[in-house]
Amino acid sequence: MELPYAEPFKIKMVEPIKNSTKEQRLQWIKEANYNLFNLTSDKVFIDLLTDSGTGAMSDRQWSEMMLGDESYAGSSSFIKLKNTVKKITGFEYFLPTHQGRAAENVLFSALVKEGDIVPGNSHFDTTKGHIEFRKAKAVDCTIKEAFDTTINHPFKGNLDLTLLEAVFKKTPKEKIPFVVVTVTCNTAGGQPVSMENIKAVSALCKKYEIPLYFDAARFAENAYFIKKREKGYEHKPIKEICKEFFAYGDGMTMSAKKDGLVNMGGFVALNNEEVFKKAMVFNIMFEGFITYGGMNGRDMGALSVGLDEATEYTYLESRVEQVAFLGEKITSYGIPVQQPFGGHAIFVDATKFLPNIPREQFTAQTLAIELYIEGGIRGVEIGTILADRDPETRENRYPELESVRLAIPRRTYTDNHMNYIAAVLKNVYDKRNEIISGYQIVDEAPIMRHFTVKLEKI
Numbered sequence: 370m371e372l373p374y375a376e377p378f379k380i381k382m383v384e385p386i387k388n389s390t391k392e393q394r395l396q397w398i399k400e401a402n403y404n405l406f407n408l409t410s411d412k413v414f415i416d417l418l419t420d421s422g423t424g425a426m427s428d429r430q431w432s433e434m435m436l437g438d439e440s441y442a443g444s445s446s447f448i449k450l451k452n453t454v455k456k457i458t459g460f461e462y463f464l465p466t467h468q469g470r471a472a473e474n475v476l477f478s479a480l481v482k483e484g485d486i487v488p489g490n491s492h493f494d495t496t497k498g499h500i501e502f503r504k505a506k507a508v509d510c511t512i513k514e515a516f517d518t519t520i521n522h523p524f525k526g527n528l529d530l531t532l533l534e535a536v537f538k539k540t541p542k543e544k545i546p547f548v549v550v551t552v553t554c555n556t557a558g559g560q561p562v563s564m565e566n567i568k569a570v571s572a573l574c575k576k577y578e579i580p581l582y583f584d585a586a587r588f589a590e591n592a593y594f595i596k597k598r599e600k601g602y603e604h605k606p607i608k609e610i611c612k613e614f615f616a617y618g619d620g621m622t623m624s625a626k627k628d629g630l631v632n633m634g635g636f637v638a639l640n641n642e643e644v645f646k647k648a649m650v651f652n653i654m655f656e657g658f659i660t661y662g663g664m665n666g667r668d669m670g671a672l673s674v675g676l677d678e679a680t681e682y683t684y685l686e687s688r689v690e691q692v693a694f695l696g697e698k699i700t701s702y703g704i705p706v707q708q709p710f711g712g713h714a715i716f717v718d719a720t721k722f723l724p725n726i727p728r729e730q731f732t733a734q735t736l737a738i739e740l741y742i743e744g745g746i747r748g749v750e751i752g753t754i755l756a757d758r759d760p761e762t763r764e765n766r767y768p769e770l771e772s773v774r775l776a777i778p779r780r781t782y783t784d785n786h787m788n789y790i791a792a793v794l795k796n797v798y799d800k801r802n803e804i805i806s807g808y809q810i811v812d813e814a815p816i817m818r819h820f821t822v823k824l825e826k827i
């Protein structure tokens with residue numbers, strides 16, 4: 370028999386987690402104004418809110434923490450990280466930041482101005498937030514297959530080249546500071562972008578003289594999908610695949626809390642010296658001196674090792690296949706999820722799951738709350754609340770997909786946890802017809818409202 374994959378690690382330290390009763394959870398979620406971000410972690414049994422900064426570090430990473438050089442300028446930990454980033458991405462210039470959105474802030478401060486257009490594939494909310502905050506516009510050019518959860522397209526994160534070229538044709542190039550390609554595309558369901566598409570987008574960008582930047586939070590998972598699904602890459606090492614796709618771009622922003630395998634950190638890496646010099650000023654203003662930019666020396670050391678480990682095939686296989694294990698289990702109960710399964714999360718199609726809840730009543734949020742009440746699982750709404758209001762009309766935006774994202778932290782939960790999660794989903798699915806009303810907003814922030822929104826039951 371062919372041997373199955375198994376985790377390329379064993380567990381050395383455990384952290385207890387505690388379950389609660391349904392009655393307790395009903396009370397707690399009410400007190401939290403029906404916003405799962407407001408729950409303290411002790412009230413959550415299995416936390417799938419995010420895969421960002423929630424993973425487990427390895428013994429090599431912990432030992433690197435002890436070697437951290439906390440010098441203000443020119444620390445050896447910085448040099449280690451800079452060299453690893455160069456080795457893995459090929460980018461010449463590097464600025465550490467405290468997390469991904471800080472990297473966006475630094476780079477976009479240098480490049481994005483009022484009235485600009487930034488095309489991309491379903492920009493992540495902080496990316497869009499940083500674009501719109503500067504009174505520029507994010508234009509979504511994702512292929513239409515991404516918005517039909519039943520279509521089994523291998524690279525649903527791909528950009529539609531016709532849409533992208535149409536934007537290039539109707540916008541003066543001075544108004545397009547860059548195209549942002551998010552790998553994998555979180556908003557579309559952790560869906561990968563193919564090498565072929567990256568290559569074609571890069572060619573189009575070159576033709577119109579527009580730079581291409583990656584939002585590379587999950588670049589290693591993207592490389593794993595290329596290896597598994599794209600002809601010609603089956604035998605290539607992950608690190609080689611990463612190097613190849615980064616070579617099609619001009620730079621990247623990174624939330625190291627994902628494929629950096631650390632709990633905090635981020636960076637900008639790029640090739641253009643002029644852009645680097647501009648961004649450097651903002652790095653110093655917002656983050657810190659350019660050789661630490663919001664990170665400790667020890668954290669930079671751990672990130673350097675994390676980037677190396679995250680681009681190893683055996684790690685990626687156990688990580689992505691655990692997500693697929695959960696996906697298979699859930700779909701075996703007939704529950705509608707984004708197909709194929711994403712790299713870091715399962716996206717449950719809330720509009721199909723809860724057809725009785727209109728989108729004006731926040732279908733995905735309603736489902737996320739039900740999952741919490743049923744089994745103490747904390748997922749996150751990726752739907753109308755997250756999509757925010759149109760900055761001009763202030764009307765709610767209804768995105769193509771209304772999902773609950775069950776994000777799986779890296780190297781953290783076992784397959785037994787996956788079985789438990791699937792059972793919780795099944796129980797809620799079995800009583801879906803009894804769920805007939807959703808929620809309304811009582812208080813919201815003017816931008817990125819999902820973190821702090823207050824809701825009440827209708």
Ligand SMILES: Cc1ncc(COP(=O)(O)O)c(C=O)c1O
Nearest residue numbers: 421468469470493495555586624
């Ligand atoms: C694709 C993508 N880009 C950017 C970010 C922002 O990163 P951070 O949370 O580190 O600020 C995230 C975070 O989830 C993300 O998923």
